[in-house]
Amino acid sequence: GAQGIGRAVVQSLMQSRAQVAVVDLNRSCGDQCKSELDSEFGADCSIFLQCDVTDADALTAAFQTTVDRFGHLDIVINNAGINEKNWEKTIQVNLTSVIKGTYLGLEHMSKEYGKGGGSIINVSSMAAFLHSPHQPVYTATKHGVIGFSRAMADASSLGGYGVRINVLCPAFVDTPLLLSVEHEDNMGKFVKFKDDFKKSMNHFGVLKPSLIADGMMMLITDDTIHGAVMKITCSKGIHFHTYEPMST
Ligand SMILES: NC(=O)C1=CN([C@@H]2O[C@H](COP(=O)(O)OP(=O)(O)OC[C@H]3O[C@@H](n4cnc5c(N)ncnc54)[C@H](O)[C@@H]3O)[C@@H](O)[C@H]2O)C=CC1
Numbered sequence: 095g096a097q098g099i100g101r102a103v104v105q106s107l108m109q110s111r112a113q114v115a116v117v118d119l120n121r122s123c124g125d126q127c128k129s130e131l132d133s134e135f136g137a138d139c140s141i142f143l144q145c146d147v148t149d150a151d152a153l154t155a156a157f158q159t160t161v162d163r164f165g166h167l168d169i170v171i172n173n174a175g176i177n178e179k180n181w182e183k184t185i186q187v188n189l190t191s192v193i194k195g196t197y198l199g200l201e202h203m204s205k206e207y208g209k210g211g212g213s214i215i216n217v218s219s220m221a222a223f224l225h226s227p228h229q230p231v232y233t234a235t236k237h238g239v240i241g242f243s244r245a246m247a248d249a250s251s252l253g254g255y256g257v258r259i260n261v262l263c264p265a266f267v268d269t270p271l272l273l274s275v276e277h278e279d280n281m282g283k284f285v286k287f288k289d290d291f292k293k294s295m296n297h298f299g300v301l302k303p304s305l306i307a308d309g310m311m312m313l314i315t316d317d318t319i320h321g322a323v324m325k326i327t328c329s330k331g332i333h334f335h336t337y338e339p340m341s342t
Pocket residue numbers: 095096097098099100117118119120123145146147148173174175176187217218219220263264265266267268269270271272
């Protein structure tokens with residue numbers, strides 16, 4: 095992502111000397127991000143690829159371009175997310191593309207395909223734990239991201255993929271996405287519940303994108319974390335959701 099949480103994560107990755115492909119639909123935002131990265135880190139360490147993640151062929155090509163440019167892939171972050179009145183589109187961006195991005199990540203990193211392993215982080219939301227009448231479909235997609243990622247993490251363990259798969263669930267973060275709460279184009283008829291949403295935002299507080307980047311870096315660098323759901327909130331900071339073990 096070229097703005098918001100994605101932009102903060104790119105900054106942290108590049109400070110840690112990673113080479114990064116920034117994939118985003120928004121060309122002007124992507125060009126600006128790339129030019130800032132070039133000034134700070136040099137032109138060879140990043141690429142910007144304009145891509146609609148819901149276009150399966152374009153997403154496939156973006157992964158291939160990244161591998162062709164940098165030689166291999168170690169980390170995939172499926173971060174693109176929207177809240178649109180067009181609920182099918184919301185599902186395509188927030189869930190279908192996360193699934194596609196995970197499968198593509200595995201094609202390029204899984205030991206199953208003779209690759210060297212890696213790490214995938216799928217971005218969900220605290221909305222998956224504390225739902226709001228203001229965004230039912232968004233909430234459903236974020237539940238979906240958790241279920242899919244946890245099941246895939248188990249598949250990776252059992253299948254010997256060598257790829258860690260984790261989920262990151264931020265609470266409210268100060269990014270352009272939060273502004274969509276006011277707009278009928280985004281919220282549709284549920285925009286009338288915006289006061290409920292804003293009340294919740296005032297109650298829980300709003301996080302800075304840099305803290306989400308810190309959590310992301312922990313998921314990337316700690317190779318003991320696998321199948322985890324990281325939550326980031328104002329009250330508890332970076333912490334993990336705990337699940338009851340399944341009875342057999
Ligand atoms: N801001 C918040 O309060 C929270 C955000 N999240 C999640 O974090 C992720 C990032 O969100 P933010 O940085 O806040 O949003 P943002 O709107 O600032 O950034 C999202 C980026 O995704 C890009 N994007 C949108 N549709 C795309 C598509 N079809 N193909 C490629 N790129 C596309 C946008 O151009 C934008 O650069 C999302 O998954 C969001 O649901 C989760 C919890 C809280």
